[in-house]
Amino acid sequence: MTMYTDRVFRNETVNVDDNTYERCEFEFCRIVYAGGPAPRLLKNNFESCEFVLDGAAGRTLAYIRGLYLGGARDLAEDFITAIRTPDDELPPRDPSKGPQR
Template identity: 35%
Template sequence: MPSSTSFNHETVSLDGEHFSDCEFRDCRLTFAGGEAPVFRNCKIVDCEWKFEGAAEQTLAHLKAVWNAGGKAPVQALIKEITGGGR
């Protein structure tokens, strides 16, 4: 579990990681669909998000649902993720 670490211009794999009081600046953050990462009191500045494997496939599925006329369920999911439904 990285703690109080500064990541700068690095590629950081997020799957299954727990980060506490870390800063990510100008990094590539990759997620492949494993265990969700945990961020506690972290700062993320100008980073690129890269989704691979199962995570990439899930996003492709949501895009296909959206394009097939399923905007409402995708929007409901986004609302749930952002806390807009509470």
């Protein structure tokens, strides 16, 4: 893992897996997350950037989209709710329901 602090990224592709970015500026960048360890993004600014989910991350998005369009809309909406909810506000997991979140 690499930590970037107060750095400006301009006109470049940035692979964010397993990195930490704090108070960085991203200008006209292609931000790529491929499904590895999640990056930590803290107080950054993004201007005119393209965000790309590649590899496993892209397949996960396709799976959730397939759930939504294939009749499991409530389950897909649960994923969206989990995305919007801070970790400390999520309800406890029920192990009898299998993997969640």
